[in-house]
Amino acid sequence: MIMLSMKMSPPARERPQVLGVLRAQAAQTTAMSGCLEFSLSVSDGPEGAFLVLQRWENKADLQRYLRSDLFQLDLRVMDLSVSEPEFKLYEIEACEGLEGVADARRFCPDQAPPGA
Numbered sequence: 001m002i003m004l005s006m007k008m009s010p011p012a013r014e015r016p017q018v019l020g021v022l023r024a025q026a027a028q029t030t031a032m033s034g035c036l037e038f039s040l041s042v043s044d045g046p047e048g049a050f051l052v053l054q055r056w057e058n059k060a061d062l063q064r065y066l067r068s069d070l071f072q073l074d075l076r077v078m079d080l081s082v083s084e085p086e087f088k089l090y091e092i093e094a095c096e097g098l099e100g101v102a103d104a105r106r107f108c109p110d111q112a113p114p115g116a
Contacts, residue, residue: 001036002056003090006074008081009047021077022052028070029054034061047083059091 010018019042026038034057043049052074056062065071078085096103 001092001095002059002062003092004052004054004056004062005086005088005090006052006078007049007086008078009049009083010077010080011082012048014080015048018050018077018080021073022050025052025070025074029065032061032065032068032070034058035065062089 008018019040022040026040029035029038035054036057037053037055039053041051041053043051054062054065056065078087
């Protein structure tokens with residue numbers, strides 16, 4: 001699985017328009033083959049940063065998206081950022097849910113077991 005994160009801080013006057021563009025992007029991006037998730041978060045901080053997280057089934061699907069017109073629009077939106085936009089790609093080999101948390105809580109080498 002591949003994860004792409006994009007973070008930007010648009011000027012205050014542009015935030016509503018950028019938010020609208022990113023919301024429209026979500027529907028179009030998730031319709032693409034291999035897109036598992038598109039999520040958008042808006043920071044409450046003074047910069048009002050927008051964070052887009054996308055999960056892709058594999059690298060080929062992500063690369064197809066990165067060559068698409070949709071991603072070109074992302075780049076134009078990112079150019080509006082008042083600070084340097086951040087792009088990060090993560091290759092994820094394994095993913096665990098609550099069972100991973102439960103396993104970690106059962107044993108931690110530097111901590112006494114619960115009830116000890």
